Amino acid sequence: MRRGRMRVRPDVRERNESLSAEQPLMGRLRGDWRDLFAGFVIALDVRKLVLGLTGALLVYLFVFLPAPWVALRYDPNLGAELGERGAAGYLLLVPEALRVIYRQPCWVAFWWTCAAVLIGTAIWSLFGGAIARIAAVEIAKEDRIRTQEALAFAWRRWGSNFTSLVACVLGFLFFCSLIAVVALPARIPGAGPWFALIPALLMPVLLVLGFIATLIAVGTVFGFPLFYPALAAEGTDAFDAISRGFSYVYSRPWHALWYTLVMLVHGAVSTVFVNLFGLAMLAVTCWAIRAGMGGPERMDTVLQFALARTSYADVVAAGGTGLGWTAILLTSWLLLMAGLTLAYAVSYLQSQLTMIYFLLRQRVDELPMSYVYEEREEDAAAAAPGGTEKPAAEKTESSPS
DSSP, X not given: OOOSOXXXXXXXXXXXXXXXXXXXXXXXXXXXXXXXXXXXXHHOOHHHHHHHHHHHHHHIIIIITTHHHHHTTTOHHHHHHHHHHOGGGGGGGHHHHHHHHHTSOXXXXXXXXXXXXXXXXXXXXXXXXXXXXXXXXXXXXXXXXXXXHHHHHHHHTHHHHHHHHHHHHHHHHHHHHHHHHHHGGGGSTTTHHHHTHHHHHTHHHHHHHHHHHHXXXXXXXXXXXXXXXXXXXXXXXHHHHHHHHHHHHHHSHHHHHHHHHHHHHHHHHHHHHHHHHHHHHXXXXXXXXXXXXXXXXXXXXXXXXXXXXXXXXXXXXXXXXXXXXXXXXXXXXXXXXXXXXXXXXXXXXXXXXXXHHHHHHHHHHOOOTTOEEOOOHHHHHHHSTTSOOOOGGGSOEEOOO
């Protein structure tokens, strides 16, 4: 783990200061908490919105959508309710299915949670890493990279993105297991009370292990959001990402807390604005289409279908096959636009966490915000699946000239 502030050599410090003086930092960044207000512009990017929406849909598809199928094993009444609602009602049963799962014995909820976290992390390690990479390059270089480049970069760092969280969780469980193993002999019938003296005698050692486990838990909760930005900005590995995340949070806890509060308040306001604007846009568009169709009842039927209040057969009965296809296409477009509007919150969160990483890195490591890892072609080929990734020391990390 990185301790304290990383020492910067005088020549490196001079180079960083010269870079800071030459670069206007996107022409608007100041290197302090006010830079978080630029998050609205950074997050409102179609590429990030599409990546966020795709990642969120995949997480819902592979994490939450199987919940009713799992809950049916424990609550037969859920199957009867599913039969009444039909296939379309399957989606509406997801919240109830989750409640059923978490009302089961603790081991059922535990394994469900573990599987959900692993699958969700595996998916978001790609899409969250790509959003963080786009945001990192945009913050540091005032430049835009293609979505394919960001996804390729995130794919090459997928293992590090995924294992960064898994390693922290395993570390926490390891030290907790050591404490539990010491107390395990107390379960022996008859002699248990005597063996209970073992943890009592070793309590100082167990407290040290508990301190380490707590240190890992707190560092993971508050440092994990910085893991993806660290890999996106530095291009290193999971160990370095964990080290930086823990170090920045523990070295500058009040700065990290203040940045987080500003992000949450600004994010709540901007998310409400974006969603209200999106709803107004959809309402104006549907109103104009309704007026242009001539027969208001046609658009009303389509909207009822889009809101799942009527079936496709009812739409066809009201206006024929043409109106049925119209309902399907318009519903698809409306859902896409609504999804992109909701995806702003995901894009904002990942982009702002990247900005917070740059701010904390500047505070702790004294590196300017224009300093970002730039991947060379040979490095990309070496880091590609099947290749051998070069050590971080041999890679080129440079800033825009």
